[in-house]
Amino acid sequence: MELAIIGLLFLGTLLVLYGLGVPVAVAMGVTVITVMASPYGPSFNYTLISNQLLFGLNSFTLLAIPFYLLLGRLMNRSGFTEDIFEFANSVVGSVRGGIGYVNVLASLIFSGMSGLALADAAGLGRVEYSVMREYDYDKDVALGITGGSAIIGPIIPPSVPIIIYGVLAGESINALFLAGIIPGFLLAVTLLLSVAIVTRIRGYGATGTFDPRRVLETFGTAAIALVIPVLIIGGILSGLFTATEAGAITVVYITISGMVFGDLTISKIVAETRDAAVETFSLTFIIAIAAAYGLVALELRLPMMLVDAITGVTTDPTYMLLLLVALFLVVGTFMETVAAITVLVPVLVPVIDIAGIDPIHFGIVMVLTLMIGLLTPPLGIILFVLEQVTDASLEEVMRAIVPYYVPLLIVLLIIVFVPETTTYIPYEFL
Amino acid sequence: TGNGGNGSGNGGNGGNGGSDGTESGSQDGSSGGSNEELDITLASTYEEGHINVQAAKMFRDRIEDESDGAITVEVASGGSYGSEAEITDLASQNVVGMHSGAGVPFSMYAPEYYIIDMPFVMEDADHLFEVVESEKFAPAYDLLIEEGNQRQLGGRFYRGQRYFTANESVSHPDDVQGMQFRSPPLEPWVQIWSEIGVEPTSVALDELFSALQQGVVDAAEGDIEQIHSFNYPEVQDYLSATRHAPFSGAMYMNESLYQSLSESHQTLVNEVAAEVAEEANEMGMQREQELIDDLVDQGMTLVEDVDRQAFRDRARPAVNALFEDRWAGTWEEWRNV
Amino acid sequence: MEIDQSLGIKRQTTFDTIVLVGTVGMFATLIVLASSQVLVRNLNLPISLPWTEPTSRYLLIVATYFGAAVASRNDEHVRMSYLLEKLERRAPRVTRWVDVINTTVVVAFVGFIAYGTLLSMSANWNSDIGGIGFLTSGYVYLGIALGLGSMLVYELLGLRTAVDRIRTANPDQEG
Ligand code: NA
Numbered sequence: 001m002e003l004a005i006i007g008l009l010f011l012g013t014l015l016v017l018y019g020l021g022v023p024v025a026v027a028m029g030v031t032v033i034t035v036m037a038s039p040y041g042p043s044f045n046y047t048l049i050s051n052q053l054l055f056g057l058n059s060f061t062l063l064a065i066p067f068y069l070l071l072g073r074l075m076n077r078s079g080f081t082e083d084i085f086e087f088a089n090s091v092v093g094s095v096r097g098g099i100g101y102v103n104v105l106a107s108l109i110f111s112g113m114s115g116l117a118l119a120d121a122a123g124l125g126r127v128e129y130s131v132m133r134e135y136d137y138d139k140d141v142a143l144g145i146t147g148g149s150a151i152i153g154p155i156i157p158p159s160v161p162i163i164i165y166g167v168l169a170g171e172s173i174n175a176l177f178l179a180g181i182i183p184g185f186l187l188a189v190t191l192l193l194s195v196a197i198v199t200r201i202r203g204y205g206a207t208g209t210f211d212p213r214r215v216l217e218t219f220g221t222a223a224i225a226l227v228i229p230v231l232i233i234g235g236i237l238s239g240l241f242t243a244t245e246a247g248a249i250t251v252v253y254i255t256i257s258g259m260v261f262g263d264l265t266i267s268k269i270v271a272e273t274r275d276a277a278v279e280t281f282s283l284t285f286i287i288a289i290a291a292a293y294g295l296v297a298l299e300l301r302l303p304m305m306l307v308d309a310i311t312g313v314t315t316d317p318t319y320m321l322l323l324l325v326a327l328f329l330v331v332g333t334f335m336e337t338v339a340a341i342t343v344l345v346p347v348l349v350p351v352i353d354i355a356g357i358d359p360i361h362f363g364i365v366m367v368l369t370l371m372i373g374l375l376t377p378p379l380g381i382i383l384f385v386l387e388q389v390t391d392a393s394l395e396e397v398m399r400a401i402v403p404y405y406v407p408l409l410i411v412l413l414i415i416v417f418v419p420e421t422t423t424y425i426p427y428e429f430l
Numbered sequence: 431t432g433n434g435g436n437g438s439g440n441g442g443n444g445g446n447g448g449s450d451g452t453e454s455g456s457q458d459g460s461s462g463g464s465n466e467e468l469d470i471t472l473a474s475t476y477e478e479g480h481i482n483v484q485a486a487k488m489f490r491d492r493i494e495d496e497s498d499g500a501i502t503v504e505v506a507s508g509g510s511y512g513s514e515a516e517i518t519d520l521a522s523q524n525v526v527g528m529h530s531g532a533g534v535p536f537s538m539y540a541p542e543y544y545i546i547d548m549p550f551v552m553e554d555a556d557h558l559f560e561v562v563e564s565e566k567f568a569p570a571y572d573l574l575i576e577e578g579n580q581r582q583l584g585g586r587f588y589r590g591q592r593y594f595t596a597n598e599s600v601s602h603p604d605d606v607q608g609m610q611f612r613s614p615p616l617e618p619w620v621q622i623w624s625e626i627g628v629e630p631t632s633v634a635l636d637e638l639f640s641a642l643q644q645g646v647v648d649a650a651e652g653d654i655e656q657i658h659s660f661n662y663p664e665v666q667d668y669l670s671a672t673r674h675a676p677f678s679g680a681m682y683m684n685e686s687l688y689q690s691l692s693e694s695h696q697t698l699v700n701e702v703a704a705e706v707a708e709e710a711n712e713m714g715m716q717r718e719q720e721l722i723d724d725l726v727d728q729g730m731t732l733v734e735d736v737d738r739q740a741f742r743d744r745a746r747p748a749v750n751a752l753f754e755d756r757w758a759g760t761w762e763e764w765r766n767v
Numbered sequence: 768m769e770i771d772q773s774l775g776i777k778r779q780t781t782f783d784t785i786v787l788v789g790t791v792g793m794f795a796t797l798i799v800l801a802s803s804q805v806l807v808r809n810l811n812l813p814i815s816l817p818w819t820e821p822t823s824r825y826l827l828i829v830a831t832y833f834g835a836a837v838a839s840r841n842d843e844h845v846r847m848s849y850l851l852e853k854l855e856r857r858a859p860r861v862t863r864w865v866d867v868i869n870t871t872v873v874v875a876f877v878g879f880i881a882y883g884t885l886l887s888m889s890a891n892w893n894s895d896i897g898g899i900g901f902l903t904s905g906y907v908y909l910g911i912a913l914g915l916g917s918m919l920v921y922e923l924l925g926l927r928t929a930v931d932r933i934r935t936a937n938p939d940q941e942g
Pocket residue numbers: 103104106107125128145146147149150
């Protein structure tokens with residue numbers, strides 16, 4: 001009974017405030033105050049939240065976030081994003097359904113530079129969608145492939161959600177980054193298969209002829225951008241630098257080459273820095289308040305109660321993971337990714353520890369599941385972005401995405417049942 | 431059994447309705463008398479198995495036993511409440527009732543007395559304990575109460591010396607000149623080590639392993655527990671017995687909570703904490719040698735023959751300057767306590 | 768094809784300029800500090816910058832709350848606006864009231880944590896935070912308090928706008 005009331009206070013207050021459109025951070029904070037003020041909560045404390053405003057953010061690893069947010073923006077602004085698209089198009093654009101494959105491959109390449117799915121959907125997504133429409137692809141196909149492939153971004157390193165998971169779970173960011181490589185490629189492969197199937201059903205033709213000179217030409221312009229994933233993943237793999245350092249170096253690299261070879265000007269750099277600052281700090285603001293939310297949950301021993309509840313159902317790691325995936329799918333549909341990670345990770349780390357689930361494996365499963373949540377109504381942010389950057393309505397976007405849940409969920413299940421898909425590379429190479 | 435323990439803990443919490451809990455009991459001033467019931471959160475940033483956590487658990491078992499269940503303790507280890515600095519702050523703000531850690535409360539609330547964890551300041555473990563038990567150090571404990579709203583319970587216990595690690599044998603300050611060295615990000619540490627001649631570099635602790643692996647830094651240092659748990663043997667060949675800072679731990683209690691205890695319970699927690707500290711102290715002494723042996727088994731070469739006097743002499747100008755600008759007393763005074 | 772990813776950050780008053788320039792300045796400093804640390808280390812330059820690590824950590828903390836103020840000014844906080852937008856189409860008058868309630872909640876919350884921050888600031892004015900000599904946690908809390916103060920100003924202005932919208936709304940239009 002008491003557990004039910006506490007649970008209701010914790011989630012109910014939060015959800016009502018979400019629904020009203022109160023900012024995520026404030027909704028969490030007000031929930032903390034409500035719980036503290038209730039007779040069931042810990043004693044009322046004015047400084048509990050302010051303490052977390054400082055200590056919740058006192059981590060050097062969080063500094064990777066500004067780098068990768070700025071990097072995605074500079075890529076889009078300097079024209080390199082389109083260069084990547086042109087290159088992918090020159091390579092596979094000539095086969096049947098070619099532009100669909102281009103859509104997936106361009107996202108795969110871009111994901112090696114961007115830390116957020118939104119950077120893909122908002123930047124590359126706009127280009128991909130309009131080119132597909134120009135070649136007379138159906139609206140739903142163009143929307144579906146663009147949206148589905150946008151979530152490859154945060155699985156392939158670098159990734160902002162993975163950084164946040166690593167910070168909160170106390171796991172190595174380098175290992176987590178490497179763990180995402182195979183799942184990212186699995187996503188790309190299943191989406192390419194989906195394109196093949198759709199091409200067959202709708203009977204799409206080729207969109208150009210293959211010209212080796214054109215491939216070389218576009219490779220020449222795209223090479224500057226293509227270096228970046230090699231720099232980031234190679235640098236981490238070879239132990240040359242850490243994930244945070246890789247972010248710093250690529251920002252310096254793209255700024256210089258963008259000014260020399262691209263369309264980057266000082267005023268554009270200033271504008272992108274300004275916008276990246278606002279984006280960064282709205283995320284870290286949530287992280288700080290979510291730390292207070294986690295602290296109050298801890299004071300009420302919610303994590304321990306949850307451990308009891310879950311271990312009461314099953315102690316088998318795989319089934320427990322499936323149970324948690326179901327939880328993330330539900331949470332991911334109404335909670336913003338960063339907010340979900342910051343609230344759940346501190347609570348769940350003791351659970352997976354007891355169950356013997358590998359924390360690296362768990363992190364990738366969690367991020368992928370929450371990414372699928374980004375495509376799910378009502379709060380699936382990618383849906384809103386696609387509505388914004390295309391001529392489609394929100395209803396059209398939502399309907400178009402539905403068939404692409406199938407390949408995404410298949411990949412999710414493969415990763416849940418085969419932990420080696422995530423753990424092989426980091427354990428073999430680090 | 432762990433689950434059962436959690437279950438009963440929750441029940442206890444529910445029975446109290448939270449209003450007799452750790453912190454509100456003190457704020458409301460509602461508790462007191464001999465039939466008080468208390469549920470204390472005892473936090474530690476260290477992992478299960480660490481000497482600070484072992485001490486915490488010993489304290490829990492004994493206090494629950496000897497108070498006949500009137501006082502229950504929940505040990506929250508592994509940093510669920512955050513870093514040591516964060517936990518110390520939470521203790522000052524009545525969020526956690528007790529914590530078990532190193533010297534961070536002194537660094538925050540009595541910085542002029544935070545000489546205890548500093549490199550090349552204490553002669554050895556014996557000297558450290560003479561210092562912390564001396565009349566001259568007593569104001570530090572008062573500052574903890576006045577500035578940090580928390581008190582040390584029982585004595586301090588030995589956690590082991592700090593050692594220097596590198597890929598070459600280090601036995602004299604001349605051996606470390608110009609080395610890229612990972613120092614804890616504390617200003618006095620950086621000043622003292624710079625004086626000795628290394629190049630202190632800032633690397634976050636969780637990135638230290640890969641930094642050593644790729645040669646971003648050549649050398650590091652740490653207490654044996656840290657060197658052991660961060661797998662230094664995989665990336666460093668030599669363990670030099672510089673023994674530059676004897677580390678100690680202690681348990682701390684929120685002052686408002688302490689004042690809300692009945693007199694008999696105050697006596698009880700003090701007695702139990704003192705007993706536990708003494709035992710932890712012996713465990714610490716023993717454990718240090720065991721962990722060194724294990725590191726040697728893992729392939730590290732122990733350099734026992736270190737000219738520690740040469741290191742101390744080299745450090746001296748920086749240490750003296752720190753005593754002049756920052757710390758209470760002089761080096762001479764503390765050496766003669 | 769021009770990619771439009773601009774947030775359209777507003778800068779109309781001197782106060783806007785101070786908060787925005789402060790935020791972006793801190794952000795840029797963060798980037799420069801962390802990059803230079805990496806470069807110094809990887810290029811094996813004969814200097815060491817051990818103070819950059821704590822400095823960039825504390826800068827990120829303080830900048831967050833100035834950034835939150837800029838987000839308040841430009842309505843860039845992460846929030847679920849979907850239900851509200853649906854409501855907007857059906858019952859604009861109700862939406863205006865919900866707006867007022869929301870902003871009041873935000874104002875009350877920011878006021879609460881700003882007050883808590885002031886308490887933490889005075890309790891920790893002399894508490895050494897480690898890393899940088901003169902810096903105490905009290906100073907960091909002061910930085911946080913200033914950021915939250917700016918956020919409070921913007922939220923109060925937002926509340927006034929929201930209330931004005933109710934007062935000036937023409938009831939005839941909605942029947
Ligand atoms: Na795509």
